[in-house]
Amino acid sequence: MTPAIDISALTKRYGRTTALHGVDLAIEPGRVFGVIGPNGAGKTTTMRILLDIIRPTSGTVRVLGEDPREAGPALRRRIGYLPGELAMDTRVSGRALLTHYAQLNGARDRARISALAERLGLDLGRPVRSLSKGNKQKVGLVQAFAHSPDLLVLDEPTSGLDPLVQQEFLAMVREARDAGQTVFLSSHVISEIEQVADEVAVLRDGRIVDVSTVERLRAAALRDVRVTVPAAAGDAFAAELRRLDSAHDVAVAASAEHDIVSARLRDGIPAFLAVLARSTVHDLVVQEPDLERAVLQFYGGDASDASASQAEEVSS
Numbered sequence: 001m002t003p004a005i006d007i008s009a010l011t012k013r014y015g016r017t018t019a020l021h022g023v024d025l026a027i028e029p030g031r032v033f034g035v036i037g038p039n040g041a042g043k044t045t046t047m048r049i050l051l052d053i054i055r056p057t058s059g060t061v062r063v064l065g066e067d068p069r070e071a072g073p074a075l076r077r078r079i080g081y082l083p084g085e086l087a088m089d090t091r092v093s094g095r096a097l098l099t100h101y102a103q104l105n106g107a108r109d110r111a112r113i114s115a116l117a118e119r120l121g122l123d124l125g126r127p128v129r130s131l132s133k134g135n136k137q138k139v140g141l142v143q144a145f146a147h148s149p150d151l152l153v154l155d156e157p158t159s160g161l162d163p164l165v166q167q168e169f170l171a172m173v174r175e176a177r178d179a180g181q182t183v184f185l186s187s188h189v190i191s192e193i194e195q196v197a198d199e200v201a202v203l204r205d206g207r208i209v210d211v212s213t214v215e216r217l218r219a220a221a222l223r224d225v226r227v228t229v230p231a232a233a234g235d236a237f238a239a240e241l242r243r244l245d246s247a248h249d250v251a252v253a254a255s256a257e258h259d260i261v262s263a264r265l266r267d268g269i270p271a272f273l274a275v276l277a278r279s280t281v282h283d284l285v286v287q288e289p290d291l292e293r294a295v296l297q298f299y300g301g302d303a304s305d306a307s308a309s310q311a312e313e314v315s316s
């Protein structure tokens with residue numbers, strides 16, 4: 001089967017900055033593929049090369065089986081593209097702008113623009129430049145989805161959307177996949193990608209660090225566990241946990257009534273259950289695996305440091 005996107009040894013330099021260092025990536029048709037990475041990882045650069053907005057320094061790219069440098073508008077019409085930075089300082093209404101794009105893309109179903117706008121809660125009558133950032137993002141999304149393209153390339157699609165609209169967008173992505181369309185989307189947070197992506201590539205400093213299914217990422221992720229045991233039994237229980245390869249950061253909080261032993265587990269659930277079975281346990285809490293943390297480990301450094309720097313970025 002011809003991949004929907006086939007990237008081979010892709011390198012892009014901007015002067016002295018190397019944005020992509022020999023990236024290889026193949027995306028099967030009909031899949032939702034997420035690329036995640038911190039700011040500056042090279043996500044936008046990759047997408048812009050796929051759209052032939054910029055040209056690679058070396059390497060090859062095939063999009064829907066074609067070379068984007070040669071295929072021209074016919075290929076472009078088969079792609080729905082949401083740029084990371086939307087330039088939409090126009091006086092015309094959302095409806096007029098979207099109708100114009102639909103004409104360029106050869107969309108036949110005009111009612112689809114209204115239907116998509118309604119789903120996302122977008123007022124099509126207002127001049128685009130008067131819209132908030134989130135509403136401009138909705139215009140960009142309707143533009144990308146309106147002509148039901150074979151391939152959707154979406155750069156940070158949920159940026160600026162409130163949680164309810166994000167859910168609607170994710171439903172649109174699932175429907176696109178169910179209709180056989182391929183979706184390639186980027187984000188710097190896993191939480192939105194994990195809900196829809198079949199596969200995830202982690203990009204860091206212009207290199208693919210890992211390609212994984214969301215299930216495998218989840219299996220490799222750390223789970224926080226908290227076990228309540230009788231007073232004064234915590235140390236012995238903690239010692240047993242520390243013997244497991246899968247247990248990390250084992251700690252005991254003692255009180256007069258009971259001890260609480262906390263730990264982080266990676267895999268090794270059966271061995272953990274065996275320790276529980278040998279012990280007196282009053283209560284047990286196992287948290288959902290934290291994928292954010294699993295991915296941040298690929299970014300390098302300590303996961304909590306990375307979380308902190310991301311939080312700073314969001315607040316700055």
Ligand SMILES: Nc1ncnc2c1ncn2[C@@H]1O[C@H](COP(=O)(O)OP(=O)(O)OP(=O)(O)O)[C@@H](O)[C@H]1O
Nearest residue numbers: 014017019037038039040041042043044045046188
């Ligand atoms: N036009 C340009 N000129 C010079 N350097 C550039 C240019 N565009 C991108 N870069 C650099 O290339 C690297 C990759 O940038 P890119 O925008 O592709 O990353 P990104 O993963 O999309 O990041 P973000 O999440 O911040 O959008 C960065 O170091 C960036 O500064």
